Amino acid sequence: MVELLLTPLSYPFMVRGLTAAIIVGVVCAVLGTYIVLRGMALFGDALAHAILPGVVVGYLLGGGNEIWLSFGGLVAGILTALGIGLLNQGKVKEDTATGVMFAGMFALGIALLSTVRSYTVDLTHFLFGNVLGVSNYNLWLSGIFGSLVILTIILFYKELLVISFDPILAQTLHLPTKFLNNLLLLLIAVTIVLSLQTVGLALMSAMLVTPAATASLLTRHLPVMMILSATIGAASAVIGLYLSFYVNIASGPAIVLTCTFFFMLAFANQRL
Amino acid sequence: MVAKTAILQQVIEFRDKLFDLQPQIRRTNFSLSKPFRQTETCPILELQNVLVRFNETLALDNISFQLRKGERVALVGPNGAGKSTLFNVIAGILRPTQGQVNLPHALIKDKNEQFAIAYVPQRNQVDWRFPVNAAEVVMMGRVGQLGLFHWPKRKDWDMVYEALELVGMAKLAKRQIGELSGGQQQRVFIARALAQQAELILMDEPLTGLDMQSQEDIFAILEKLRQRQVTVMVATHDLNLAAERFDRLMLLKQRLIGFGTASEVFTTDLLRQAYNGQLRLLETNNGTVVVEDSCCGGGHG
Ligand SMILES: Nc1ncnc2c1ncn2[C@@H]1O[C@H](COP(=O)(O)OP(=O)(O)OP(=O)(O)O)[C@@H](O)[C@H]1O
Numbered sequence A: 001m002v003e004l005l006l007t008p009l010s011y012p013f014m015v016r017g018l019t020a021a022i023i024v025g026v027v028c029a030v031l032g033t034y035i036v037l038r039g040m041a042l043f044g045d046a047l048a049h050a051i052l053p054g055v056v057v058g059y060l061l062g063g064g065n066e067i068w069l070s071f072g073g074l075v076a077g078i079l080t081a082l083g084i085g086l087l088n089q090g091k092v093k094e095d096t097a098t099g100v101m102f103a104g105m106f107a108l109g110i111a112l113l114s115t116v117r118s119y120t121v122d123l124t125h126f127l128f129g130n131v132l133g134v135s136n137y138n139l140w141l142s143g144i145f146g147s148l149v150i151l152t153i154i155l156f157y158k159e160l161l162v163i164s165f166d167p168i169l170a171q172t173l174h175l176p177t178k179f180l181n182n183l184l185l186l187l188i189a190v191t192i193v194l195s196l197q198t199v200g201l202a203l204m205s206a207m208l209v210t211p212a213a214t215a216s217l218l219t220r221h222l223p224v225m226m227i228l229s230a231t232i233g234a235a236s237a238v239i240g241l242y243l244s245f246y247v248n249i250a251s252g253p254a255i256v257l258t259c260t261f262f263f264m265l266a267f268a269n270q271r272l
Numbered sequence B: 001m002v003a004k005t006a007i008l009q010q011v012i013e014f015r016d017k018l019f020d021l022q023p024q025i026r027r028t029n030f031s032l033s034k035p036f037r038q039t040e041t042c043p044i045l046e047l048q049n050v051l052v053r054f055n056e057t058l059a060l061d062n063i064s065f066q067l068r069k070g071e072r073v074a075l076v077g078p079n080g081a082g083k084s085t086l087f088n089v090i091a092g093i094l095r096p097t098q099g100q101v102n103l104p105h106a107l108i109k110d111k112n113e114q115f116a117i118a119y120v121p122q123r124n125q126v127d128w129r130f131p132v133n134a135a136e137v138v139m140m141g142r143v144g145q146l147g148l149f150h151w152p153k154r155k156d157w158d159m160v161y162e163a164l165e166l167v168g169m170a171k172l173a174k175r176q177i178g179e180l181s182g183g184q185q186q187r188v189f190i191a192r193a194l195a196q197q198a199e200l201i202l203m204d205e206p207l208t209g210l211d212m213q214s215q216e217d218i219f220a221i222l223e224k225l226r227q228r229q230v231t232v233m234v235a236t237h238d239l240n241l242a243a244e245r246f247d248r249l250m251l252l253k254q255r256l257i258g259f260g261t262a263s264e265v266f267t268t269d270l271l272r273q274a275y276n277g278q279l280r281l282l283e284t285n286n287g288t289v290v291v292e293d294s295c296c297g298g299g300h301g
């Protein structure tokens, strides 16, 4: 049994992959509590897909340099978030605006990428991640920006709580509501970029939504929900990676399926 | 350790200055049981020719009035009369298309110190499954005074529990809000307004859907608020309660049809102007009897 657990750790790529997956699992899960509570699940999924053109432009310009990839993705994420906000101020409903931007940006990304010869391989990596190919750069990126995201959530805990629970109260208290809303969008964009390599764009929303949704079934207390969500995210990352090591299935889906399994358990438990 | 905290404090202050994020100065040694500021003579709020237009709809037309400190006002009018819109304008959530909302200068000592207006939302606007308990909801009222990067202190929790005590909810402080009855939920939100140290509380239909006992509980709390000189404005569809339990009534239908005591405002003529065919008015020897179309009952004036 112990050997079963230790064998994968003798491979450096597995250690890097595990570390990255745990960081991503925790950061996505904590931020995810706000996404779930504010009903932004669709938005998170859309934003993840919409950063593709940025990543591709970064890829084409940087020639595989990872800093370019993350930077491109972040720019695209922020532009899309603002774009959805702009459309929304007009006469377009929010989910419609999200749907339009999401599909448009995603198509643009694929169109750009289709000009490259290694098109299908690259697209697969962007869409489904490649956690076992995580580089040291990526580990640092996840570590530093992941800590910043968590720190920001802690520092702005009570403001984010008020604006999520009762936006009108936030206004009557003269909280900087615009700043706080944009801050949350920025945090989502950063988190998506730092999770890109680990889970990929297509499965990102599962990491953002599923652990938090599971936790919301188990507790009715926000701080507990955040900690539970983080635990479920990290546990899914580890279990998923071991599964993928031994059963030989793709790592991203293995992690997401583990999350989904936990959700099913919690759901069944609630029904009993 | 000490040095660390001092440095952290400096960093925080620097950030606040840099981004001008600190929305309010923090008041010190404030207690709920102290009376609020003494300014009975001047009006607490004044609206001048306020007009609100949403695209083509005129929601509020040329509204002017003053509120006195400590009074209890009922805001009545048919559906779509503009009651919620008026609250939004007063609370500063909605900027009027034309006109002005004035808060008397005597009350604003410092430009950073906001005149505290609290808004108790309609119950159907709240997500009752949200993972917070009653005490945490009340603490949200303190967030403005706390300022960014400051955690609630002992004093703030004391205020929260004092407010909960006043509305008779201290025992249920740890209950998740969805597990409270409608009347209890309403009381939690009133406690939040108290923790906010509001001097004007706007309540949007707080009595709707409550049984007689819960309504009486709310009125008992309103009575305590009156002793503290807190001004309260309540939007309601219950003309009967409006006539009997409030100092003044405001009859609204886009325009301000009437504002005064029940006998001044609930006249056949003014009620007709506000409700058109939506109310059945019976002329009797003792005056006008209102028979509401929908259900339940009527009022008289
Ligand atoms: N955001 C908005 N955009 C467009 N029109 C609006 C908006 N809010 C309110 N209105 C319109 O303004 C008018 C006043 O609405 P308001 O909600 O203030 O009425 P109310 O008196 O609160 O009604 P009720 O008794 O049903 O709560 C209505 O005609 C409504 O359709």
Ligand SMILES: [Mg+2]
Pocket (backbone or CB within 6 Å): B083, B084, B085, B204
């Ligand atoms: Mg209304």
